[in-house]
Amino acid sequence: MIWLAWRQHRKQALFTAIGLALLAALMVPTGLAMRHTFAGLGLDDCVGALGTASMIPAAADTCGKASTQFNSQYGVMTLIGVLFLVLPLLAGLFWGAPLVAREIEQGTHRMVWTQGVSRGHWALVKFGVAGAVALVASLVYGLGVSWWLTPMSQAGQHGRFNLFFFDMQGTAPIGYTIFAVALGIFAGTVWPKVLPAMSATLVGFLALRIALTTLARPHYLPAHVLTFPIEDATEQTNPAAGDWILSYGIRDATGKMITANAQIACAPDATGPGAACGADIGITSGNYNWQLYQPGSRYWLFQGIETGIFIAVAALLLYLAIRRVRRAA
Amino acid sequence: MEIVLETDQLGKKYGKTWALRDCSLRLPTGRVAALVGPNGAGKSTLLHLAVGLLRPDAGSVRVFDRTPYDDVAVLSEVGFVAQDTPLYRDFTAEELFTMGAKLNRRFDTALAHRRLAQIGIPRGKPVGKLSGGQRAQVALALAMGKRPRLLLLDEPVASIDPLARREFLEALMGVAAETGTTVLLSSHILADLERTCDYLIVLHAAQVRLVGDVSALLAEHRRLVGPGDGGPLPAGVVQVVRAEHTDRQSTLLARMNAALRDPAWKAYDVTVEDLILAYLADGDSRPRAAWEVPA
Incomplete structure (x- = not known):
């Protein structure tokens, strides 16, 4: 039975492998080049010195100049990230959805379900082989992208905890890929034609991904609140902390948000432009900076939760798919 | 006389429509039986019930005195060639026989190969590239490789040309006679059946109209x-x-x-x-x- 599953789908597995090899051919050189530039700009040492605390002394060097330079050189690479976000969906569409749907659409289930192997066994092996290939592929690409993105995350602007960047590295892509494949398989047992199954997979995948990302992920654990003064600031936020900042702004003494999405810090005895420290835009004494965030130290915990949810949903879908195959009548 | 296939008040409905109703019949061993009826009469439904692809909504179907629905033990005794002879089109005949050998506890790969060699069908060519008649022959060889005691064929010759149809039926009669396999063959092409079958089941509008020995x-x-x-x-x-x-x-x-x-x-x-x-x-x-x- 494993022989059959492999023989039937080896072409798709081969295409997957070729796709991953092409990606690697693109990512390994650029990843190495990024690392080279990163070190050349002195960012390695500079970022290392910043540590991972959320706040650092105001006088500390935030590596701003070098990191701006790095980002202006490699920022365009983040566009490739869109591709990484889509990869799990592609696996669901072209690997999961046809698995059962094509058999039934072409009537070959009548041949294979009447051999001396039960349908439950057939489904289990076939889904197992598909799942194993998806697991290996997503493991390679999830960890590969993590490696590739590290310099960009460390350079501050595209922290690994941020939306989209969180979704394309670590273990999350494994969860997404397994889920997409399971959803495709399940959709194929409900709509036993390839195109409707693919459509259902597309809709279902986007629905759960968007819903969880926007509604659930910020609340996996209670967010932390950080406040710090505007005037006579002795501390500043650490760009290397890797925190996921959910919202921030300036609040007045009563706690009312007066300017959202803004942060001001004035050094003691500042002179020159800006010395008024926001007085011209209505900042008065008693106002303070406020931010709601998930600390960067929770990154792997959140990765685990995100992956776990998608794996659990995938397991449920596969169970339902096997049941549907066994009871199809 | 041993009964190979027996149905009792068998019924199957899709939605609210009965595709087969009150179907009671017995097929004795060793017969070559024709299942006849117009399109939509319930022929495929009956065959799918007999081979366990469908579960009855009423009555019962028994093959070798067992319930075929998802019963692997029965399935390994039954050869089935579904309508339009579905096969994995990118597989070669050789690979299909390998599949047969891996999916069945008992499979005679040599017999299947021998059958193809007799009629000159290449075993190394993807079956999608064969003609309809050749594909039907491969499907028959695959089904015969199981050395089944009952062979069910659903409109095996409907989509192939008259010459290939005749060759196919001759081949079918040949193996049936050789191995003593009971055959149940559905068709709406009457001329083919007269020569080949010694048992007749007439289905019309979801019901059995006539069953019996042809002579x-x-x-x-x-x-x-x-x-x-x-x-x-x-x-x-x-x-x-x-x-x-x-x-x-x-x-x-x-x-x-x-x-x-x-x-x-x-x-x-x-x-x-x-x-x-x-x-x-x-x-x-x-x-x-x-x-x-x-x-």
Whole structure:
């Protein structure tokens, strides 16, 4: 039975492998080049010195100049990230959805379900082989992208905890890929034609991904609140902390948000432009900076939760798919 | 006599429509049986029930005295060639036989290969590149490789040309005779069946109209031609299957239990095709209630 599953789908597995090899051919050189530039700009040492605390002394060097330079050189690479976000969906569409749907659409289930192997066994092996290939592929690409993105995350602007960047590295892509494949398989047992199954997979995948990302992920654990003064600031936020900042702004003494999405810090005895420290835009004494965030130290915990949810949903879908195959009548 | 396939009040519905209803029949071992009926009569439904692809909604179906629905033990005794002979088109015949060997506890790969070699079908070519007739032969060889005790074929020759159809049926008869396999073959091409089958099952509008041994059925049915005056039926008629009337004469296809003695009537032999067509005709074609034989 494993022989059959492999023989039937080896072409798709081969295409997957070729796709991953092409990606690697693109990512390994650029990843190495990024690392080279990163070190050349002195960012390695500079970022290392910043540590991972959320706040650092105001006088500390935030590596701003070098990191701006790095980002202006490699920022365009983040566009490739869109591709990484889509990869799990592609696996669901072209690997999961046809698995059962094509058999039934072409009537070959009548041949294979009447051999001396039960349908439950057939489904289990076939889904197992598909799942194993998806697991290996997503493991390679999830960890590969993590490696590739590290310099960009460390350079501050595209922290690994941020939306989209969180979704394309670590273990999350494994969860997404397994889920997409399971959803495709399940959709194929409900709509036993390839195109409707693919459509259902597309809709279902986007629905759960968007819903969880926007509604659930910020609340996996209670967010932390950080406040710090505007005037006579002795501390500043650490760009290397890797925190996921959910919202921030300036609040007045009563706690009312007066300017959202803004942060001001004035050094003691500042002179020159800006010395008024926001007085011209209505900042008065008693106002303070406020931010709601998930600390960067929770990154792997959140990765685990995100992956776990998608794996659990995938397991449920596969169970339902096997049941549907066994009871199809 | 051992019964290979037995159904009792078997029914299957899709939504609210019965695709098969009150189907009771028994297929003895060693027969080559034809399952006949127009499209949509329930032939595929019956075969799918027999091979466990479908679960009955009413009654029961038993193959070798077991329930075939998802029963691996039965499936390994039954060869099935589904409609349009579905095969993995990118597989070669050789790979399909490998599949057969891996999916069945007992599979005679050598036999399957031998069959293909006899009819000159290349084993190394993807079956999607073979002609429809050759593909049907590969499907038959795959089914025969299981060395089944019952072989079910759903419209195996519907989509292939007459010459290939004849070759296919000859091959089928050959292996059936050689191995003693019981065969149940559905078709709506009547001419093919006359030569090949010795048992007949006629399905129409989801119900069984006629079941039995072909020679026995032919022996007890007669085409009777007699006066068109609506007079009494000749003695010996048990059932009028179909009647046609003109002013001058009546033509009946009737089931008899004795030879015809009435000199006003003449009896003629019927063919399998006559029989099938008579039983497939709707009850509406029997206008005169007087012809009905009281139960």
